[in-house]
Each structure stands twice: as structure tokens, then as C-alpha cells.
Amino acid sequence: MKARKGLWTEEEDHLLMEIVEEYVSNGDSRASAFKKASIELGRSEAACKSRWNSVLKDKAEKSIKAPKEPFENKELESSQIHLPEKNEPINSLDQAISFLKNYSAELPEAELIDENNRLQEDNNRLNAKNKSLMKTLVEKQELFEMEREKYENVLKILQQADCLLKKEPIRMIH
Structure with a gap:
């Protein structure tokens, strides 16, 4: 500023x-x-x-x-064409032609089309990345669930072994 x-x-x-x-x-x-x-x-x-x-x-x-x-x-009228403001009426054909030429030149259609295409490509790329990450997430969740089940089975075996050891007196060999 x-x-x-x-x-x-x-x-x-x-x-x-x-x-x-x-x-x-x-x-x-x-x-x-x-x-x-x-x-x-x-x-x-x-x-x-x-x-x-x-x-x-x-x-x-x-x-x-x-x-x-x-x-x-x-001389001024022939060399210059007054462009009307937004709410000002167009009074001559020359003004209308000039207005339309300037209007079409001011529209950044090509820029907007390029930006739209770029944004669509970005969107497609991000959607593909999202899909890939979701697939990886599902795979990791499945692996995690399998490992959790294994640990639960090992924990159950250890708890059963603990119960058996508490019931039987420990024999010492001398």
C-alpha cells in the first residue's frame, strides 16, 4: 500500500x-x-x-x-470515437462497432479457458491422488485389522497359559 x-x-x-x-x-x-x-x-x-x-x-x-x-x-469527431459509459446509449454505428471491438478485446476468454482447463487438470490429478490414497488407506486398515487379530490371539494364548500356571504349582527341578 x-x-x-x-x-x-x-x-x-x-x-x-x-x-x-x-x-x-x-x-x-x-x-x-x-x-x-x-x-x-x-x-x-x-x-x-x-x-x-x-x-x-x-x-x-x-x-x-x-x-x-x-x-x-x-477533425476530432472523425479521428476519435467516443465510447459510451455503461448506462450511456450508443448513438452511432461507429460507436457500436468501436464498442463491440473493445468489448471483445477486453474479454479475457482465452485466459479463462486456459485457467479452466488447468483447473480441470488439477482437479483430475487431485481426484486420482485421492483415489490412490483411499486405496492405500483401505489396504493399511486391512493389514492393521489382521495384525490386531494376531495380537489378540497371542494375548488369549498368554492369558490361558497364565491361568494354567496359576492352577498348577510350579515344579522345581533340583
């Missing part, structure tokens, strides 16, 4: 704003932007997210809404 740094400086705010805007404009998530910013600023991801949501988000929205020359707006 990173140590508490205290108040945010304007330079830190500016850097956080740049990183988030760059990531969002490239179609990356804000979460990955906060991760990058946390490394750059030496603050936690939660601190970066909190600062963004509480202070910088409004500034960023105002700077986007600031009047620009019409030529710049057209």
Missing part, C-alpha cells in the same frame, strides 16, 4: 487529467488510466479515481464542451 501523500498539486491534477483523457481517447478504460496514473504519481489507484470523480471529471467535461473552431470539431 502506498503512503498517504496529502494534497494534490496542480501538476498532479494536470498529469492525471492528461493520462485519463489519453486512455479514454485511445479506447482504453479509465481503470487502466488510473492504474497508469497511480504509477506515475506515486498514489493509489483509489486515490486517482477519487480525485478524478470528485474534482477533475467536471473540469474535463467543461474543457470538452468549450467552444472550438468548426474545422477542429469535425
